[in-house]
Amino acid sequence: MANKLSKPESLLIKGGHLIDPAAKINAPMDVLLRDGRVAEVAPPNKTRGGADEKFDAGGLIVAPGFIDLHVHLREPGQSYKETVASGTAAAAAGGFTAVCTMPNTSPVVDSGEWVAWLRQPERGALVNVFPIAAATRASRGADLTDFAALQRAGAVAVTDDGKPILEDTVMRAALRLGAELNFPVVQHAEDTRLTEGASMHEGPTSFRLGLRGMAASAEGGIVDRDVTLAQQIRESRLHVAHLSTAEALKAVRRGKRAKARVTCEVTPHHFTLLDENVGEYHTNFKMNPPLRSASDREAIMVALADGTIDAIATDHAPHARHEKQVEFERAWFGITGLETALALAITKLHREHKIPLTRIVELFTAGPARVFDLRGRGSLARGDFADVTIFDPKKRWTFEGAKSRSLSRNTPFDGWQFAGKVVATVVGGRIVYRAD
Amino acid sequence: MMHRLLSHDMIGAARGSLLGIEYLGENEILGLLKLARRMNPRKPRPLLRHKRIVLLFYEASTRTRASFEVAAQSLGALTTLVQSSGSSIEKGESLLDTAYTLRAVGADAIVVRHPSAGAPHLMARHIDIPIINAGDGMHEHPSQALLDAFTILKHKKTIKGLRVAIIGDVYHSRVTRSNCHLLSRFGARITLCGPPELVPEVAGTLVPGLVITRHVEEALRGTDVVMLLRVQQERLAGRKIQLQDYVSRYQMTMARLKLARRDAIVMHPGPIIRGLELTSEVVDCAQSVIVDEVHNGVCTRMAVLARALGRG
Numbered sequence: 001m002a003n004k005l006s007k008p009e010s011l012l013i014k015g016g017h018l019i020d021p022a023a024k025i026n027a028p029m030d031v032l033l034r035d036g037r038v039a040e041v042a043p044p045n046k047t048r049g050g051a052d053e054k055f056d057a058g059g060l061i062v063a064p065g066f067i068d069l070h071v072h073l074r075e076p077g078q079s080y081k082e083t084v085a086s087g088t089a090a091a092a093a094g095g096f097t098a099v100c101t102m103p104n105t106s107p108v109v110d111s112g113e114w115v116a117w118l119r120q121p122e123r124g125a126l127v128n129v130f131p132i133a134a135a136t137r138a139s140r141g142a143d144l145t146d147f148a149a150l151q152r153a154g155a156v157a158v159t160d161d162g163k164p165i166l167e168d169t170v171m172r173a174a175l176r177l178g179a180e181l182n183f184p185v186v187q188h189a190e191d192t193r194l195t196e197g198a199s200m201h202e203g204p205t206s207f208r209l210g211l212r213g214m215a216a217s218a219e220g221g222i223v224d225r226d227v228t229l230a231q232q233i234r235e236s237r238l239h240v241a242h243l244s245t246a247e248a249l250k251a252v253r254r255g256k257r258a259k260a261r262v263t264c265e266v267t268p269h270h271f272t273l274l275d276e277n278v279g280e281y282h283t284n285f286k287m288n289p290p291l292r293s294a295s296d297r298e299a300i301m302v303a304l305a306d307g308t309i310d311a312i313a314t315d316h317a318p319h320a321r322h323e324k325q326v327e328f329e330r331a332w333f334g335i336t337g338l339e340t341a342l343a344l345a346i347t348k349l350h351r352e353h354k355i356p357l358t359r360i361v362e363l364f365t366a367g368p369a370r371v372f373d374l375r376g377r378g379s380l381a382r383g384d385f386a387d388v389t390i391f392d393p394k395k396r397w398t399f400e401g402a403k404s405r406s407l408s409r410n411t412p413f414d415g416w417q418f419a420g421k422v423v424a425t426v427v428g429g430r431i432v433y434r435a436d
Numbered sequence: 437m438m439h440r441l442l443s444h445d446m447i448g449a450a451r452g453s454l455l456g457i458e459y460l461g462e463n464e465i466l467g468l469l470k471l472a473r474r475m476n477p478r479k480p481r482p483l484l485r486h487k488r489i490v491l492l493f494y495e496a497s498t499r500t501r502a503s504f505e506v507a508a509q510s511l512g513a514l515t516t517l518v519q520s521s522g523s524s525i526e527k528g529e530s531l532l533d534t535a536y537t538l539r540a541v542g543a544d545a546i547v548v549r550h551p552s553a554g555a556p557h558l559m560a561r562h563i564d565i566p567i568i569n570a571g572d573g574m575h576e577h578p579s580q581a582l583l584d585a586f587t588i589l590k591h592k593k594t595i596k597g598l599r600v601a602i603i604g605d606v607y608h609s610r611v612t613r614s615n616c617h618l619l620s621r622f623g624a625r626i627t628l629c630g631p632p633e634l635v636p637e638v639a640g641t642l643v644p645g646l647v648i649t650r651h652v653e654e655a656l657r658g659t660d661v662v663m664l665l666r667v668q669q670e671r672l673a674g675r676k677i678q679l680q681d682y683v684s685r686y687q688m689t690m691a692r693l694k695l696a697r698r699d700a701i702v703m704h705p706g707p708i709i710r711g712l713e714l715t716s717e718v719v720d721c722a723q724s725v726i727v728d729e730v731h732n733g734v735c736t737r738m739a740v741l742a743r744a745l746g747r748g
Contacts, residue, residue, distance in 0.1 A: 281557050328554045328558075
């Protein structure tokens with residue numbers, strides 16, 4: 001493979017098995033990409049147009065480009081942890097063709113200028129970047145930002161992620177304004193009045209370790225309130241970020257049954273790990289929301305299978321070594337996740353829990369595209385963006401944290417053996433990642 | 437995953453480290469107690485001559501610090517005290533960098549007291565000398581549990597079948613966590629007693645067979661050992677507790693103590709607050725072994741240090 005980063009006018013992905021849940025396709029198909037768009041999807045050897053370059057996807061799954069609704073790329077201001085360039089390189093290696101970035105940077109992305117800055121070519125993004133802007137000024141939870149200006153600048157949603165929008169009045173106002181603009185409000189659901197000084201899930205493990213715990217109800221209470229507000233405010237759109245508890249799921253189900261526009265995402269680490277995996281104070285198992293109990297994970301597994309959960313999102317949260325190699329209570333919350341998401345989904349959800357590959361692909365594509373209305377993405381219908389993820393669901397491999405494309409190494413999955421690996425990632429018709 | 441089977445070795449700690457009772461096998465505990473019985477600070481033994489032991493204290497302490505210092509010196513070791521105030525810790529040096537520094541100046545072992553649970557584990561994972569946990573946050577205080585076991589065995593023939601009531605602020609108590617690990621390992625029947633704010637239901641999951649009661653009378657009836665705990669107001673962090681109410685419901689008085697077995701002993705890891713968790717009369721009564729605990733702390737810590745530096 002001479003030119004790793006090729007830029008053909010057209011690319012034919014042939015011989016693969018296409019899973020495109022939005023288009024209800026689960027069959028051998030060739031996909032022809034031209035000028036950044038999908039030109040043709042046809043049974044093997046039946047595409048009519050020619051191609052400058054061909055990609056042999058024999059034995060592989062071809063899917064719409066994966067979309068990650070929740071990543072921290074740390075720019076502006078914390079480029080020692082990650083940059084748009086390094087973070088999107090990790091995203092490409094993980095099969096993501098689009099990432100939605102969180103605004104809790106330094107300064108906080110709370111203006112149209114910063115949203116535009118994130119989208120500038122100078123950032124060196126390898127995949128599509130969709131900024132999520134702050135819901136309140138400096139994410140202080142008090143005064144709403146200018147949603148309309150943020151939306152015009154290209155933000156796909158608002159959030160104060162890292163912190164909740166706690167006050168009822170502020171959350172109500174945010175959902176109201178969001179409803180007027182058809183703009184989703186993303187909530188980090190944590191009642192911080194109940195989690196002061198806490199560094200992991202409240203349960204037997206936190207008690208054993210002598211660590212203050214975050215009760216599951218501190219998440220459930222906020223989601224319950226938010227769903228009630230979303231039901232009251234016509235046309236409002238609530239998205240629950242990194243949902244981690246059975247209690248929160250119950251509230252989401254209630255909202256969905258009532259036809260409120262409520263969506264939610266879960267992370268690979270929450271469907272994989274448990275609070276007890278913190279072991280003896282391993283800070284790469286510290287994140288917020290924290291790893292939960294077995295019954296919470298079981299509830300998540302059910303909701304992933306039955307469609308209650310809309311998307312798998314990584315909450316990729318890189319931190320420097322000196323921020324993690326400290327006392328557990330002082331360590332920063334968060335782990336990296338872009339390069340292990342698909343492998344965890346296939347290994348845990350598909351192989352262990354028998355969730356069909358079509359559903360898993362949906363959780364990475366059509367599901368997240370719907371959550372933020374990303375038009376022309378999440379599917380490979382003719383005319384859609386030429387974003388494609390090609391993976392081998394059977395390939396066995398070992399993840400080495402040291403080889404990550406992220407600037408940071410704070411992963412709990414170093415040395416894990418997986419089934420399922422990304423083989424190539426195509427953004428705008430261009431191959432931006434190809435496995436060695 | 438069963439973490440309870442973890443040993444110090446599996447955590448990556450240097451041989452001789454003592455991070456928690458949870459990581460000790462029964463034989464290791466028995467060995468330490470046996471060794472403690474052979475130690476006597478009045479008859480110094482220069483087992484650790486020329487060894488340098490650093491006492492790294494990030495938190496206030498009277499008895500533990502003095503006890504480790506006397507223990508180390510009774511074994512002929514040199515001791516250096518490093519406290520968070522008046523050291524580079526104040527300037528923002530990280531725990532690991534402090535540990536590397538102390539190792540570089542020639543420490544042979546570090547005794548550490550730290551407000552954060554797991555701080556000794558972090559040090560033990562990264563440096564190759566024994567780390568002795570002298571209390572880490574709300575996690576463990578292993579030398580206290582050893583000296584408590586030592587004290588109990590001076591008054592009772594065996595721990596097996598002994599009824600132990602632990603009354604008070606269990607949630608914040610590292611001593612209780614260590615004691616539960618040790619006493620349950622040897623077959624004691626432990627009852628935890630206090631209001632839900634201080635004795636949450638989850639406390640019952642720490643070791644098999646723990647019983648929780650909200651009634652002090654129930655905890656005391658027929659008990660052999662009464663362990664009292666201070667209400668750690670400095671750690672309450674939002675947990676509301678009415679002290680007056682606590683006193684009326686849980687304070688150990690002579691009248692309440694009569695519910696226990698006549699030969700029951702009264703223990704307290706200190707510091708004690710007379711008039712709060714117990715009355716002055718209880719502190720000073722014949723059944724109280726509180727001062728004896730402090731006394732036994734020295735020989736127990738001599739054993740811990742001797743084991744740490746391979747002279748056990």
